[in-house]
Amino acid sequence: MIREWTRDDTVPFLRAPTADDDKYSRGVVALRTGSRAYPGAAVLGVEAAWRAGAGYVRYLGGAADAVLARRPETVAGTDIGRTRVGAWVIGSGTDPAHRDGEELAAMQEILHREEPVVVDAGALDLAHGATAPLVLTPHAGELARLRERLGLTAVRDSTAEQRIAEVVETAETLGNVVVRKGAQTIIAAPGTLPITVSNGxxxxxxxxxxxxxxxxxxxxxxxxxxxxxxxxxAAAVWLHGHAGALASGAVDGAAGHPIVALDLAQALPAAIGELIA
Structure with missing residues (x-):
């Protein structure tokens, strides 16, 4: 059995702030992402965190100039100081082949903290053995490589049922949440029904x-x-898909039009506004 995630399922995970909220209660996100080769990944992740409602965003990676040029309200530095982080993002826009010892140590430290960590792209190889609660976000090729690293069979041309089974098995092996990105995104966690999201x-x-x-x-x-x-x-994936529909004009049966990733991030506030209205 699987669970297909819906708009109604997403709404409870979003809310308008009240007079009692401050930047910390709205959520603090810290990112160690991007690199000289891929500074845009850092910009996009930071932009998305702000646009999705975070009250405070810290950036610790190697693309601080690009991040601050786009989002000057971001707090950039070499460490988080005394900031109470609610969730981390690591790996976007990084390449394990170019990871130095300092970067490895920093990522390993994050992966052994108490806060949840979104593990993307260039940090997926570090997920096994981490003690922090994780949400891994591989696309199909990254999932295949991750499964090979874990000693699991990787099927490149799998059926829908096989793809779901692979995500479930990977989540069970790692003891963490796995989000396989695609036209049908699959989310699995140990001991739960797998979830599919197909609204994008x-x-x-x-x-x-x-x-x-x-x-x-x-x-x-x-x-x-x-x-x-x-x-x-799952709620984040559905929101992401809805923002994509708004940004591209692909709503009410319309074919829509091309978008770039920054268009998607900029559509997030409108998507959230529709859901909490």
Whole structure:
């Protein structure tokens, strides 16, 4: 059995702030993402975290100049100081082949903290053995490589049923949440029914939208610390898809039009506004 995630399932994970809220209660997201080769991944993740409702965003990676040029309200530095982080993002826009000792040590430290960590792209190889609660966000190729690393069979041309089974097995092996990105995104966590999300338009198949998703997941994790991680991730995926539909004009049966990842991030506030109205 599987569970297909819906708009109604997503709404409880979003709320308008009240007079009693401050930047911390709205959620604090910290990101160690991006690199000289891929600074845009850091920009997109930070933008998404802000646009998805985070009250405070810290950035610790190697693309601080690009991040601050786009989002000057972000707090950048080499460490988080005394900031109470609600969720992390690591790996977007990084490459394990170019990871130095300092970067490895920093990622390992994050992976052994208490806060949830969204593990994307160039940090997926570090997930095994981590003690922090994780949400892994591989696309199909990254999942295949991760499964090979874990000693699991990787089927490149699998059926829908096999894809779900692979995500479930990977989640059980790692003891954490796995989000396999795709036209049908599959979310699995140990001991739970797998969830599928299929509301995103095909226009989302463009570079950088995964970086945006990582920021959205982290923002919702930080804002919903008591909720199950796999359900928070599913809500973030549905919100991401809805924002993609709004950004591309692919609503009410319309074909829509091309978008870039920054268009997607900028559509998040309108998507949230529709859901909490």
């Amino acid at each position: 338009p095909a226009w989302l198949s463009t570079a950088g939208t995964g970086d945006v998703l990582a920021g959205v997941i982290a923002a919702l994790l930080a804002a919903n610390p008591e909720q199950p991680r796999h359900e928070v991730a």
